[in-house]
Amino acid sequence: MRKLTKSTTVAAAALTAALGMTAGSASAAGTWTATPGGAWTAKATSPKLLDTRTGTQLTCSSSSAAGTLQSGSGLSGTGISSITSVSWTSCTGPLGITFTVTPNGLPWSLNAVSYNSATGVTTGTLTGVKAHISGAGCTADFAGPTSATPATLTGTYSNSTHTLSLSGGDLHAYNVSGTCLGLLNNGDAATYTANYVLNGSQTITSP
Template structure:
């Protein structure tokens, strides 16, 4: 009887811990509030895609995006905002080689995970892109054809969505790439998108 009671306590404690972890205030479903939402556009100046295996950087002068976030309270952090279009302007790599970048897998989803002092950190999911020019490649997730997950951080005071990190990888590399981009290379996309109108606020207790 004593063993059964101790076992029951252990199991109960484990279940309580699991429930507590899955519903922590910063990440629980139903704790998020969005105001000033609706449709938005966003512009990032000088975004960069970096092949972390070779150090090759693909730089663009600008990236434009558009999306929406629904106003509400008690929202889930999942898909708290949606990015419906992304374009890039004047992209070039080493020696000034020009590239065209095309977003795929749209819409991408912004998922809120943690909140602190006006800053929401989470993920951007569904991400895929293709570059074309003298060198061609697909940038997908961990496996060919899969979608990537990037790190996203939204700051209420500046209305800036910062994109970084993630698990992008290069696939279907072809053309004259000269070893600058190779199949299986990991990549990081870095950009700061300024939203307009400057009204969106995302909060969580």
């Protein structure tokens, strides 16, 4: 996340690599299969962070993520994968201000909730999300419903395209200071949108 531009755009479903989702009935039961599993890396082009109240947008040229996917069958959807590292490159916002983005609270957990066998797409959540942005006198933290609570993002993972798409969720801005004020405000809801394409094939299914 390193680009803040006043404009509205954000969406898709999948980051940080193997899938993201909150626990539901399917995830609670050990009905998931993941192959081959193990370590994965992924990259997203032009991920965006949008303040949905002010329309301020931060856009990065790219984001890289890495993590681990469980392997085998009879797996729980909860924590079926994790994001152990994530970084953003060349992030900018209004007036061309350059930002750096730092993830907090890693690893983040990817949770499978439901599976569509017709499309090969798993829906779920990415939990534990927190991040800090800074640049040209502007700083802000992003977390969940409160500054002390990590955010949960919604997402999907496609077996055919090996893409983890992230969007939606309960991300909010906190501790906003400096030139960010007005562009971002304390308590503003925000959306992070990115499509992370895995560097390799990983398949996740459930009956």
